[in-house]
Amino acid sequence: MKKHISYHFLALVAILLVFGATFLSVVSSIASLNAFGNTHYYIFHQLIAIAIGLVIGFIIFKIPLDIIKKFIPILLLINLILVVIVLVPSLGTKFWGAKRWIIIGGTAFQPSEFLKVTSILYLALLLSKRSFEQTKTGWISAAKKSYNAVTKVFVPFLLLLVVIFVILFLQKDLSTLGVITIALLAVYFSANTPLWHMALTVGGMISAAAVAIRIEPFRFERLMHFLKPEQDPLGIGFQLKQSLLAIGSGGIFGKGLGMSDQKFGFLPQSMTDSMFAILGEETGIIGCTVLVILFAAFFWQGIRIAKSSGDTFGRLAVIGIVTWIVAQAFLNICSSIGIWPLSGIPLPFFSYGGSHALTELIGVAIILNISKH
Numbered sequence: 001m002k003k004h005i006s007y008h009f010l011a012l013v014a015i016l017l018v019f020g021a022t023f024l025s026v027v028s029s030i031a032s033l034n035a036f037g038n039t040h041y042y043i044f045h046q047l048i049a050i051a052i053g054l055v056i057g058f059i060i061f062k063i064p065l066d067i068i069k070k071f072i073p074i075l076l077l078i079n080l081i082l083v084v085i086v087l088v089p090s091l092g093t094k095f096w097g098a099k100r101w102i103i104i105g106g107t108a109f110q111p112s113e114f115l116k117v118t119s120i121l122y123l124a125l126l127l128s129k130r131s132f133e134q135t136k137t138g139w140i141s142a143a144k145k146s147y148n149a150v151t152k153v154f155v156p157f158l159l160l161l162v163v164i165f166v167i168l169f170l171q172k173d174l175s176t177l178g179v180i181t182i183a184l185l186a187v188y189f190s191a192n193t194p195l196w197h198m199a200l201t202v203g204g205m206i207s208a209a210a211v212a213i214r215i216e217p218f219r220f221e222r223l224m225h226f227l228k229p230e231q232d233p234l235g236i237g238f239q240l241k242q243s244l245l246a247i248g249s250g251g252i253f254g255k256g257l258g259m260s261d262q263k264f265g266f267l268p269q270s271m272t273d274s275m276f277a278i279l280g281e282e283t284g285i286i287g288c289t290v291l292v293i294l295f296a297a298f299f300w301q302g303i304r305i306a307k308s309s310g311d312t313f314g315r316l317a318v319i320g321i322v323t324w325i326v327a328q329a330f331l332n333i334c335s336s337i338g339i340w341p342l343s344g345i346p347l348p349f350f351s352y353g354g355s356h357a358l359t360e361l362i363g364v365a366i367i368l369n370i371s372k373h
Contacts, residue, residue, distance in 0.1 A: 006371040009301040013349075013364050016294055020350035021047065026258045027278050028271050028352060042271065042352055049354030053361030060365040065373070068366075069313060072125050076118040082111035083167050100171050110355040112168060112176045117363050119164060120183050120320035126156060127191040128313035154197050157188060161205070169212055175343035179331065181205055183324035190319045191312075239274065242267040243336050247280035247288075254284030271352040273344050276336040292333070295348075299326040305371045314370040321363040 021043070028042035035041070060068070085091050086102055101108040130153050161184065168177040189198055246262040249255070260281045263270045270278050280288050302322030309315040325348050332347040334340035346356045 004372070005368045006301060006305050009298075009305060009371065010368060012294065012298050012301060016298070016349040017050065019291075019294075020347075021050065023257075023275075023279060023282075023350060024271065024352060026282075027260070027263055027275065030263055031271060045354065046352055046357065049357045050361070052354075053358040056358070057361045057365030060362060061369045063369070065311070065314065065369060068121075068369075069125055072118070072121045076122045079111060079115050079118045080163065080167070083115060083171070086111060087167075087170055100173055107354075109358075110353075112171065112173055113355040113359045114362075115164065116176070116180055116183065116324050117321065117359055117366070119160065119180055120187060120324060121317055121366070123157065123160065123184055123187050124313050124316035124320060127153065127187065127193075127316055128311070130191075153193070157184075157197075158201065158204075160184070161201070165205075165208060172216070174209065174212060175331075175345045178209075178343070179324055179328045179345065182327045183320045186323040187316050187320040190306075190316055239268045239342060240338055243274050243277040244338060246274075246277040247337060250281040250284040250287075252285050254280070254282045254287055257282050269344075272346050273332070273342065273351070274336060275347045275351045276333050279350075280336075288333075295326050295329045298322065302326075302367060305367060309370055309373060311370070311373060314373060318367050318370055321367055325360060325363060 024046055025040075025043040028046075029039040032041040032043070033039045082102065086100060091102060100110050100112055102111060161181065164180060165177060168174065168180075185198065185201065188201070242262055246260065246267055249261070255261075260278050262281055263278055267274050267277060276288070276291075279291065283290075299322050302318055306315045306318040306322075309318065328345055329348050331340055331343065332345045332351075335342045335345065346353050348356070348360050
């Protein structure tokens with residue numbers, strides 16, 4: 001039987017990539033000129049990252065799934081080692097008060113971004129080897145089955161979450177931790193696992209997150225500002241205030257592409273965290289709505305691929321990847337409009353950053369590989 005990829009999904013990714021790169025070239029021109037004396041520095045480096053991602057993605061797309069499965073545990077282990085290396089004083093690099101990057105050959109990359117895809121694939125592989133279908137059995141068989149589910153699946157799942165939590169907590173990267181947790185919970189829930197596993201995990205993660213926020217002053221201040229944004233409009237609340245001003249000034253149709261005022265140094269992190277706000281200023285409600293529809297369609301097409309997959313690993317992997325990318329997009333959007341605390345999450349396919357762009361293209365390649373089957 002001849003195999004075909006999902007061309008609808010591929011078309012959506014192509015639209016997001018072109019739309020994102022075009023918009024980034026406009027937004028980044030001023031910052032690039034001020035920092036490097038030309039208007040193309042940031043978009044040039046982003047296009048290099050995208051080109052590398054497309055090449056690596058094409059290679060992954062061509063590799064049979066059975067071979068990919070064999071290397072997943074090794075890739076996760078290597079990824080975890082790299083994330084730990086970031087914490088070594090002489091090896092890790094700090095930007096904006098957080099230590100999350102490694103510089104090799106003059107190029108910085110963020111290992112925690114790759115942890116999104118490797119952890120999802122590992123959990124999908126783990127769960128694909130276990131069955132949680134309900135069958136009519138005696139209480140002894142049911143008890144044995146429940147014991148196996150706890151020891152062979154639930155405990156490894158919790159250990160994975162704990163390891164990721166500890167490492168990313170030390171890196172002060174709770175935003176990445178939140179995205180990974182959402183994706184892993186989606187994968188775990190989709191495997192027909194017992195509901196009490198989910199309840200216990202969610203309760204534990206909420207408690208751990210609350211403690212992590214309370215013991216770190218800057219996280220607690222950010223949360224307090226989110227609850228009472230009027231308290232410090234010129235300090236910690238400045239970015240949200242400028243973000244809302246940008247979106248509000250865009251109106252229905254926007255000021256026009258390239259006509260943003262806020263990107264001239266008024267809105268912090270305009271190329272990364274606040275990309276959606278600039279989009280709202282230049283393209284208005286219409287542009288913002290189109291973007292939301294594109295990500296919703298991305299999710300819908302991804303779930304269609306997952307449902308049509310005859311392989312449990314493929315189904316769970318696709319669910320995890322589309323959940324990760326779409327959850328990250330909507331958390332970025334929600335933080336820009338003030339209904340979620342600002343967290344430094346990049347907007348997929350749009351924000352500047354080679355590591356997240358490369359990781360997203362790898363995730364897309366895996367989905368397209370699975371769609372062949």
